[in-house]
Amino acid sequence: MGNEELWAQSVLEMPKRRDILAIVLIVLPWTLLITVWHQSTIAPLLAVHKDDGGDSQRDLAAGLDSKEYCLSDRDIVEVVRTDRPVQKAELTRLANTLLHVPNLHWILVEDSQRRTPLITRLLRDTGLNYTHLNVETPRNYKLRGDMRDPRIPRGTMQRNLALRWLRETFNRNNSQPGIVYFADDDNTYSLELFEEMRSTRKVSVWPVAFVGGLRYESPKVNAAGKVYGWKTVFDPHRPFAIDMAGFAVNLRLILQRSQAYFKLRGVKGGYQESSLLRELVTLNDLEPKAANCTKILVWHTRTEKPVLVNEGKKGFTDPNVEI
Amino acid sequence: MLRRRNLLTTLLIALPWALLLTLWHQYPTTHYLSLLRNENVTSKALLNGTSALREEVFPSCTRQQQSIGATPKIIQNYVYSRPPPWSDTLPTIFVITPTYTRPVQKAELTRLANTFLHVQNLHWVVVEDSPRRTNLVSNLLEKAGLNFTHLNVETPKSLKLGLSWIPSHTPRGTLQRNLGLHWLRDSFSNTAPPEGVVYFADDDNTYSLELFEEMRYTRRVSVWPVAFVGGLRYESPKVSPAGKVVGWKTVFDPNRPFAIDMAGFAISIKLILEKPHASFKLEGVKGGYQETSLLKDLVTMDGLEPKAANCTKVLVWHTRTERPTLVNEGKRGFTDPRVEV
Numbered sequence: 001m002g003n004e005e006l007w008a009q010s011v012l013e014m015p016k017r018r019d020i021l022a023i024v025l026i027v028l029p030w031t032l033l034i035t036v037w038h039q040s041t042i043a044p045l046l047a048v049h050k051d052d053g054g055d056s057q058r059d060l061a062a063g064l065d066s067k068e069y070c071l072s073d074r075d076i077v078e079v080v081r082t083d084r085p086v087q088k089a090e091l092t093r094l095a096n097t098l099l100h101v102p103n104l105h106w107i108l109v110e111d112s113q114r115r116t117p118l119i120t121r122l123l124r125d126t127g128l129n130y131t132h133l134n135v136e137t138p139r140n141y142k143l144r145g146d147m148r149d150p151r152i153p154r155g156t157m158q159r160n161l162a163l164r165w166l167r168e169t170f171n172r173n174n175s176q177p178g179i180v181y182f183a184d185d186d187n188t189y190s191l192e193l194f195e196e197m198r199s200t201r202k203v204s205v206w207p208v209a210f211v212g213g214l215r216y217e218s219p220k221v222n223a224a225g226k227v228y229g230w231k232t233v234f235d236p237h238r239p240f241a242i243d244m245a246g247f248a249v250n251l252r253l254i255l256q257r258s259q260a261y262f263k264l265r266g267v268k269g270g271y272q273e274s275s276l277l278r279e280l281v282t283l284n285d286l287e288p289k290a291a292n293c294t295k296i297l298v299w300h301t302r303t304e305k306p307v308l309v310n311e312g313k314k315g316f317t318d319p320n321v322e323i
Numbered sequence: 324m325l326r327r328r329n330l331l332t333t334l335l336i337a338l339p340w341a342l343l344l345t346l347w348h349q350y351p352t353t354h355y356l357s358l359l360r361n362e363n364v365t366s367k368a369l370l371n372g373t374s375a376l377r378e379e380v381f382p383s384c385t386r387q388q389q390s391i392g393a394t395p396k397i398i399q400n401y402v403y404s405r406p407p408p409w410s411d412t413l414p415t416i417f418v419i420t421p422t423y424t425r426p427v428q429k430a431e432l433t434r435l436a437n438t439f440l441h442v443q444n445l446h447w448v449v450v451e452d453s454p455r456r457t458n459l460v461s462n463l464l465e466k467a468g469l470n471f472t473h474l475n476v477e478t479p480k481s482l483k484l485g486l487s488w489i490p491s492h493t494p495r496g497t498l499q500r501n502l503g504l505h506w507l508r509d510s511f512s513n514t515a516p517p518e519g520v521v522y523f524a525d526d527d528n529t530y531s532l533e534l535f536e537e538m539r540y541t542r543r544v545s546v547w548p549v550a551f552v553g554g555l556r557y558e559s560p561k562v563s564p565a566g567k568v569v570g571w572k573t574v575f576d577p578n579r580p581f582a583i584d585m586a587g588f589a590i591s592i593k594l595i596l597e598k599p600h601a602s603f604k605l606e607g608v609k610g611g612y613q614e615t616s617l618l619k620d621l622v623t624m625d626g627l628e629p630k631a632a633n634c635t636k637v638l639v640w641h642t643r644t645e646r647p648t649l650v651n652e653g654k655r656g657f658t659d660p661r662v663e664v
Binding site for chain 1: 332405431434555637645648649658
């Protein structure tokens with residue numbers, strides 16, 4: 001044997017390795033594709049429904065036009081972080097507020113793998129019109145334990161899923177009026193706020209308390225009633241220096257600009273709202289509400305994490321009791 | 324032949340990957356991944372654009388019209404008339420809420436009012452810890468539409484400081500709650516006591532609507548579990564099979580006469596009027612003994628009425644609201660101080 005034969009041997013082996021590589025490159029994608037196609041055609045035939053309750057529960061008052069209750073004049077997109085002890089409390093008091101708002105449709109999107117029974121039950125018991133969705137923000141296993149990927153701002157995928165649901169549910173051409181508002185479950189909302197946003201033609205804005213390290217942040221409104229800037233300390237030159245709770249969008253606009261979503265990655269802190277709004281509207285088109293942005297109708301409250309130190313390692317309270 | 328095989332191989336590789344890339348590009352990652360996991364029906368629905376599927380997953384309005392729900396009718400009546408009309412036969416729930424001025428006060432009272440507006444025959448007694456009744460609270464109460472009484476009494480600074488060395492937080496609200504009790508005793512006579520209960524509701528807790536119906540028919544003192552107190556998921560009275568309270572399921576000092584949180588009990592008006600000297604003790608009260616200082620003068624443990632399915636359900640949560648960061652206000656203030664927050 002000599003160098004020549006070794007070389008010949010290696011040349012013979014190369015095609016084998018290349019063959020294997022080729023086979024893998026072929027089999028892998030086709031398998032994936034077939035699995036996906038399989039799931040998408042078989043699964044819908046199963047009786048697994050997305051939970052879209054509320055409409056069936058609403059009793060029709062005598063004399064009501066039967067079409068009316070399908071007219072959601074309002075869609076509130078609620079993003080829920082699952083597995084927090086205070087979750088049920090937050091949703092309970094939020095529901096207590098939402099129950100006062102006529103023509104409201106609550107879209108609750110869980111950040112979870114599955115829709116949790118706790119939330120399903122809670123939604124059903126309120127009697128509200130609702131849609132219950134879920135999508136899980138991918139976890140970043142490099143960080144300890146349960147941390148979600150910090151590069152994706154919290155709630156983004158869930159809000160985007162809700163936008164997608166709206167676009168799939170409502171026909172772009174149908175004239176059904178509606179407003180979309182993003183409501184986090186720990187904020188506090190006055191009832192007046194919901195009436196203010198109802199008249200939104202494109203995008204309306206108003207002040208929000210306890211954001212940006214201030215008592216409140218607010219749009220700057222000139223004498224002509226136009227928004228021309230932002231009264232904030234933190235980065236007032238953002239295209240839309242406004243909190244998620246500080247604006248509402250007309251449903252028609254959401255449907256028309258069907259590609260407008262919150263950007264998933266590469267979004268600087270505080271720019272989330274801009275990532276959506278810049279695709280929908282310009283500064284000039286914004287409609288100031290709340291008495292030309294002089295009244296506070298929504299507060300960015302945050303709930304403390306409860307101290308559970310006395311549960312100890314094994315747990316003291318009965319885990320079957322839902323809190 | 325080799326060339327043809329190469330071509331075929333290249334095609335077989337390129338085609339599926341191109342398809343995958345197109346799919347990937349169109350939909351966010353987890354939609355795709357969850358398709359594989361068979362969980363998210365919505366994503367599947369989105370991938371499949373047929374109208375037949377759309378019918379099934381998003382039922383049309385007309386189809387849902389047919390199903391009629393029974394229970395929600397009652398809810399609907401409450402929903403759009405706030406508060407529910409006063410009834411002469413239903414016992415009244417007097418809710419005593421001590422409150423004090425701080426940034427989140429208006430927010431707390433707002434969402435509390437939003438809850439109370441659902442409860443029939445509720446009378447809200449708001450007692451401010453202040454030298455004068457503030458405009459903020461007065462206006463809020465007037466606008467809310469609830470039956471209310473607005474009181475105030477200022478906790479003297481000496482009292483605030485004197486008690487603050489105790490490991491637990493200063494027992495805030497004592498003077499205010501006592502004033503609420505005093506007002507009740509002034510307003511109603513012992514000879515013809517109204518049907519009703521007294522409940523002490525702090526302005527940062529969370530209350531379910533069910534809780535109020537549980538407490539409404541209290542004969543003497545009723546009790547139930549409270550979430551997020553005592554360093555636990557919830558604290559609860561221990562109830563015997565006979566339906567009597569026999570102890571307290573707490574880690575912190577379970578041997579207190581009444582190891583229960585302020586939000587965990589309600590007292591009948593009759594009892595409050597019968598025992599006119601029963602109040603919360605102001606001084607010398609150990610941390611966690613505030614509730615005991617009142618209840619020991621009203622009832623004994625075996626006189627307690629357990630509610631919430633024999634104390635197995637949690638209907639009230641001792642939530643606490645974070646103090647907001649106002650660091651960007653700076654020394655002179657950035658926002659307009661005339662704008663009420």
